[in-house]
Amino acid sequence: MGELPVSTDPRFPGATIIAFEGKVPQIDDSAFVAPGARIIGDVTIGPQASVWYNCVLRGDIHRIVVGARSNVQDGSVFHVEGPRPDTEGEPTIIGEDCVIGHMAVVHGAQLANRAFVGMGAVAMDGSQIAEGGMLGAGALLSPGKEIGPGEIWIGRPAKYYRTQDEAQIAKIRFQTERYCKLAERHLAELRGG
Known part of the structure; x- marks a missing residue:
């Protein structure tokens, strides 16, 4: 039985980067992929984006995109829905400046810029x-549901709670900026100073 060709990328020490069926993950030089992260197949990670410890992004049956400056925090899992007779499938697309909290699961979903x-x-x-929409901690956004601009949805299944004000949306921007700086510090440590 054959094994997947596991490779590492010297830019991201300790991370596992795996091609699948000829599709090689495309990771910007300025991105941070932490040790223990697994990036597989048709995955694109944009400038200054960060994928943290023990995340799995598996783009084997459709594509995954993580936009510039977005952060995917520890233990999160991204996968996709592949083609079926009734659909072309669902990629996972994360816009720019998005925040994905620890242990989140994003499966064939799409996030506009500054989503949370x-x-x-x-x-x-x-x-x-x-854009600016938020899925609250522990919530479950059912297949095909849409969170509107700036809306907060909570619960299992998630339902509309309220709309954020500008101060709350600014906190998402702050989180994005903080994670960009934190990624630089982690990368400096991993590279020895």
Whole structure:
């Protein structure tokens, strides 16, 4: 039985970067991929984006995109919905400046710029989070559901709670900036100073 060709990328010490069926992950030089992270197949990670410890991004049956400056925090899992007779499948697309909290699951969902997925939340196939929208910690966004611009949804299944004000949306921007700087510090440590 054959094994997947596991490779490491010297830019990201300790991370596992794996090609699948000829599709090699495309990771910007300025991105941070932490040790223990697994990046597989058709995955694109943009400038200054960060994928933290023990995350899995598996783009084997569709594509995954993580936009510039977005952060995917520790233990999160991204996968996709592959083609079926009734659909072309669902990629996982993360816009720019998004925050994905620890242990989140994003499966065939799409997030616009500055969207937020809380810790332990799940965004399922075909769901969408508009710009500045938030899926609260522990929430479950059912297949095909859409969170509108600036809306907060909470619960299992997630339902509309309220709309954020500008101060709350600014906190998402702060988190994005903080994670960009924190990624630089982690990378400096890993590279010896």
